[in-house]
């Protein structure tokens with residue numbers, strides 16, 4: 001098999017051979033102590049990011065992202081923070097897309113700047129070129145972004161970075177390698193919260209950085225020092241989750257598109273943000289660089305509908321934080337991820353009080369469409385103006 005397809009890689013890439021029983025799944029090597037001296041001369045230790053189950057899950061994500069190597073962390077933030085701290089020194093400058101995951105924004109403002117690393121923020125559709133300074137080291141983006149699903153032109157960001165001698169990094173959590181492979185488009189590193197779609201079942205926390213062998217070797221010392229490794233049992237759980245990534249993403253993609261179209265037609269809905277819709281400002285960019293538009297969408301209800309009550313009326317979709325699992329989850333960004341921002345700043349970003357984010361699961365689409373229509377039809381919504389309900 002010269003070029004196995006995506007699903008085949010999901011299922012087979014990296015699987016450890018179980019010599020003792022011939023079992024088809026990777027055995028879980030729970031040891032934290034491995035024989036030394038040994039024939040390899042290398043000290044195997046999970047915090048050195050070199051244990052058998054870490055190798056297995058890293059080989060799988062590397063095969064899916066078409067990178068050479070990867071490191072597996074205990075969370076997405078461990079992957080992101082370790083990577084940034086490994087690559088940036090005091091005095092360096094880094095360029096970040098403005099609408100990043102909240103945890104990443106907090107890492108930047110509360111940790112990186114404290115260490116003397118300077119940063120600039122650029123809108124996803126903005127001009128990264130003119131923001132580059134002599135001391136700029138890297139460009140970091142996230143596409144599609146949270147919660148408005150804005151998409152950055154990946155090829156142009158990657159080629160700008162390459163032309164100017166900068167590293168390019170992308171948080172590929174929302175798209176997953178099923179929908180988008182940024183390394184193929186020229187990015188140096190892809191980061192993941194594997195807590196989301198890669199594991200896919202809302203029952204594990206993990207993160208990855210994927211890239212060339214040389215870059216991964218540059219990050220490995222910091223990874224070992226900071227110690228945010230992934231344990232063997234969770235490696236196996238994420239490896240198992242990733243086997244069905246293609247199947248799940250296919251359904252996430254089709255469900256989200258169908259729900260987005262259905263919501264667009266409801267009179268209570270002012271706007272729907274989904275890159276697969278023709279009216280989305282980044283539909284053209286997304287169509288060029290994505291194979292599918294993903295499972296995340298957000299929509300805004302008209303002022304006389306109270307999103308709090310709407311959430312209460314849903315029976316299939318559940319109000320909960322996090323995303324990327326098989327179950328449909330909803331949240332109100334103005335009340336959750338973007339709560340800390342002043343209302344005026346939120347409005348300026350387009351994150352209004354009536355905006356609802358949906359992580360569209362893999363349930364039957366008819367049930368999801370019926371659930372949202374019924375909840376939106378609920379006449380109790382029409383009178384409510386008490387936002388504290």
Ligand SMILES: *Cc1c(COP(=O)(O)O)cnc(C)c1O
Nearest residue numbers: 075076077101171173193195206
């Ligand atoms: C959840 C998330 C993270 C952080 O991942 P954790 O596993 O919670 O640490 C980073 N980026 C994006 C886009 C996310 O959705």
